[in-house]
Amino acid sequence: MKYIEAGNYEEMSRIAADMIAEQISGKPDCVLGLATGSTPVGTYKELIRRYEAGKLDFSKVRSVNLDEYIGLDGTNDQSYRYFMDHNLFDHVNIDKKNTNVPNGKAADPVKEGARYDELVASLGGTDIQILGIGHDGHIGFNEPDDVFYAATHEVELDDMTIDANARFFESRDKVPTKAITMGMWAIMQAKKIILIASGPDKKEIVDKFMHGPVTPRVPASILQCHRDVTVIYSPNK
Numbered sequence: 001m002k003y004i005e006a007g008n009y010e011e012m013s014r015i016a017a018d019m020i021a022e023q024i025s026g027k028p029d030c031v032l033g034l035a036t037g038s039t040p041v042g043t044y045k046e047l048i049r050r051y052e053a054g055k056l057d058f059s060k061v062r063s064v065n066l067d068e069y070i071g072l073d074g075t076n077d078q079s080y081r082y083f084m085d086h087n088l089f090d091h092v093n094i095d096k097k098n099t100n101v102p103n104g105k106a107a108d109p110v111k112e113g114a115r116y117d118e119l120v121a122s123l124g125g126t127d128i129q130i131l132g133i134g135h136d137g138h139i140g141f142n143e144p145d146d147v148f149y150a151a152t153h154e155v156e157l158d159d160m161t162i163d164a165n166a167r168f169f170e171s172r173d174k175v176p177t178k179a180i181t182m183g184m185w186a187i188m189q190a191k192k193i194i195l196i197a198s199g200p201d202k203k204e205i206v207d208k209f210m211h212g213p214v215t216p217r218v219p220a221s222i223l224q225c226h227r228d229v230t231v232i233y234s235p236n237k
């Protein structure tokens with residue numbers, strides 16, 4: 001794994017945006033694997049800035065997002081579809097038909113998971129996957145468990161994750177308790193992975209997933225088995 005320590009959040013975001021921009025310029029119809037949460041917001045702002053400066057063209061780009069809350073549809077302002085529209089897609093010339101987020105309203109999450117994995121496969125996999133990391137080591141919403149789950153699947157969110165995400169909701173009891181997330185197959189098939197994290201509170205988990213044992217108790221540790229991972233960490237939020 002390659003490790004880059006950034007001076008601050010803005011620098012972390014710039015370095016991640018540089019890598020994504022290089023990917024889009026080199027392969028205009030590339031497939032981006034995208035994440036939500038607070039960490040990638042600065043990276044998306046950087047990409048929008050470059051698009052507005054005429055330096056990036058998203059017209060042929062395809063994308064697949066990692067996860068979605070169960071029970072929320074794309075019009076709900078807490079859904080990850082809404083997040084992506086507002087933080088990136090509405091501000092660049094990507095064709096929304098080419099953007100994909102798991103369907104949190106699917107009647108059968110198992111079928112939805114299979115559909116999503118087939119979609120990722122039919123796109124030829126992702127060229128570059130952006131990841132954040134939870135304090136418990138989750139990537140996507142693959143929470144600590146006894147096993148790594150390969151398929152896109154439904155998960156019960158951990159209390160720690162619900163606590164962390166409560167900041168985006170009116171109150172903790174409004175945070176959905178379930179999500180649908182890409183499993184390790186769809187994440188690990190990416191040709192290149194960038195994991196971004198910032199703040200002193202993420203230092204311990206970053207050290208642990210990079211240098212500790214590979215275990216489903218620290219889901220991000222599986223990234224030690226991928227051959228092209230860049231971790232960009234800023235000690236400052």
Ligand code: F6R
Nearest residue numbers: 035036037038039132133134140
């Ligand atoms: C979101 C996702 C999550 C977040 C993680 C960190 O799509 O997949 O794994 O990346 O919960 O969230 P933030 O960036 O808000 O600390």
